[in-house]
Amino acid sequence: MGDPGVHLWTRDASGPSLILPDGCLDVIVRPDGEAVVAGPDVTAREYDAQGRHVGVRFSHGLGPLVLGVPADELTGRVVPLVDVAGRAVPTPGPDPAALRDWVVRRLATVHDDDPWAPAAFAAAAVGTPVATIAARIGLSSRTLQRRCHARFGYGPQHLARVLRLQRALALHRRGKPWADVAADAGYVDQPHLARECLALTGRAPTLL
Incomplete structure (x- = not known):
């Protein structure tokens, strides 16, 4: 659209x-x-x-x-x-x-003169650290936390976790093995990816 x-x-x-x-x-x-x-x-x-x-x-x-x-x-x-x-x-x-x-x-009824939210979402979607996001858009950590709850439903750390998992699944759908997915998506290692996937979905990555 x-x-x-x-x-x-x-x-x-x-x-x-x-x-x-x-x-x-x-x-x-x-x-x-x-x-x-x-x-x-x-x-x-x-x-x-x-x-x-x-x-x-x-x-x-x-x-x-x-x-x-x-x-x-x-x-x-x-x-x-x-x-x-x-x-x-x-x-x-x-x-x-x-x-x-x-x-x-x-x-047509939406008016938003402050583009911080789409900028924060786009930055988190590519793995930008939360502290860096806050600095880029000129918000304190507390203000970013409050605003993220109002616009995304939860804080910036959880938003980053959710979007990192989405990024990992997208990489795997393109044919990358899980070990490479973990590294490219920003996880410490493959077990870290598995733990995060279990915490956010209740399933192992191989079952999604």
Whole structure:
């Protein structure tokens, strides 16, 4: 959609699946037409569903601006969209075009004069240390902690852990062996990667 913080998706669900934490917030239209908000996940969660789901993923801290609700009020929760955005905000229809139109209308209402959140997300996504991120965007550690909770649902250290795991899985999907993945993604060694994967997903890397 021209915005790096917005990704439209569709998924045909046919049973249980594991949803991995990714530092993002989703608006999802279920097969029955109900629109829900899936807040940022601290760790992976199981989701059991059937049928086509249409959604939009907001990354880079954009979701709280679009919905007008701090991310940490939604962390680990799935709630009806009307309960988040208010009944004055029309909910999107159950097809990709309707959801796209809804996102475009909502984005037109977003005004953010301080680009710290997308800069912090992009830096964390490539493995920049948290202290370096804070220095680059000119925030104290305490201020960065508070702002990250409001825009990402948790603090900068946990955001960095989540995005490092996402980076590791992306490298493995490209064919890299786990030992190389661990080194390239910023882990101390392969056992460190395995421990972090178990802590964040409940599974060993080889099972994801």
